[in-house]
Amino acid sequence: MTAAALTQPVDIDTMRQSISRLIGPGAESPEGEELAWLTGLLRGHMQLIIAEVEQAAVRLPEDDVPRYCALACIGEARVKLRATVGDGPDRAVAYARRLARSLTALCDHYEALTGVEMCLACDRPIRDREDSVSYGHVSPSGGAACAGRIHTRCAHTVRRR
Structure with missing residues (x-):
C-alpha cells in the first residue's frame, strides 16, 4: 500500500x-x-x-x-x-x-x-463541477479592487449591507 x-x-x-x-x-x-x-x-x-x-x-x-x-x-x-x-x-x-x-x-x-478557489460573493469554495463566472469589482480609482470568480447562483443574488 x-x-x-x-x-x-x-x-x-x-x-x-x-x-x-x-x-x-x-x-x-x-x-x-x-x-x-x-x-x-x-x-x-x-x-x-x-x-x-x-x-x-x-x-x-x-x-x-x-x-x-x-x-x-x-x-x-x-x-x-x-x-x-x-x-x-x-x-x-x-x-x-x-x-x-x-x-x-x-x-x-x-x-x-492547495489552490481551492473561493467564491467572492458567498466565501465558499468553488468546486470542480460547479458553474462559476469571472467577477471584477472596479474601485473608484479605476482599478480592480476585487477580482476572481463567483458561483453562477451567487451572480443573481441581491445583497444588501
Missing part, C-alpha cells in the same frame, strides 16, 4: 459545518455531553488538517510568506490542542470556540495552499 493510499482526504465542508455550530450566524451554545462531543470532533478535525497543511506548506520555499503564515497557524493550533479547559461550562464553551476559530484558519490555509 502506498503512502498516498493511507492519506485520508480532508473534508473541508464537514469541518466548516462543525465550526458553524459554535461560531458565526446561528451558532449554538452546546452544553454537557454535546459540548464534549463537539469539542472532541473539532480536536480530531484539527489533528487531521494540521498534517495536511504542514505537508502543503513545507513544499513551498523557506522564505515564502504563505508558508510562514501557515506554519505559524499550525504552531498556534498545537498550543490550543495542548491547552487545558478551565472549570465551568462557560470556559468549556470558550475553549471549544477557540478551537473552532483555529480550525477556521487551518481550513483557510489548506484551501489557499
Whole structure:
C-alpha cells in the first residue's frame, strides 16, 4: 500500500459545518455531553488538517510568506490542542470556540495552499463541477479592487449591507 493510499482526504465542508455550530450566524451554545462531543470532533478535525497543511506548506520555499503564515497557524493550533479547559461550562464553551476559530484558519490555509478557489460573493469554495463566472469589482480609482470568480447562483443574488 502506498503512502498516498493511507492519506485520508480532508473534508473541508464537514469541518466548516462543525465550526458553524459554535461560531458565526446561528451558532449554538452546546452544553454537557454535546459540548464534549463537539469539542472532541473539532480536536480530531484539527489533528487531521494540521498534517495536511504542514505537508502543503513545507513544499513551498523557506522564505515564502504563505508558508510562514501557515506554519505559524499550525504552531498556534498545537498550543490550543495542548491547552487545558478551565472549570465551568462557560470556559468549556470558550475553549471549544477557540478551537473552532483555529480550525477556521487551518481550513483557510489548506484551501489557499492547495489552490481551492473561493467564491467572492458567498466565501465558499468553488468546486470542480460547479458553474462559476469571472467577477471584477472596479474601485473608484479605476482599478480592480476585487477580482476572481463567483458561483453562477451567487451572480443573481441581491445583497444588501
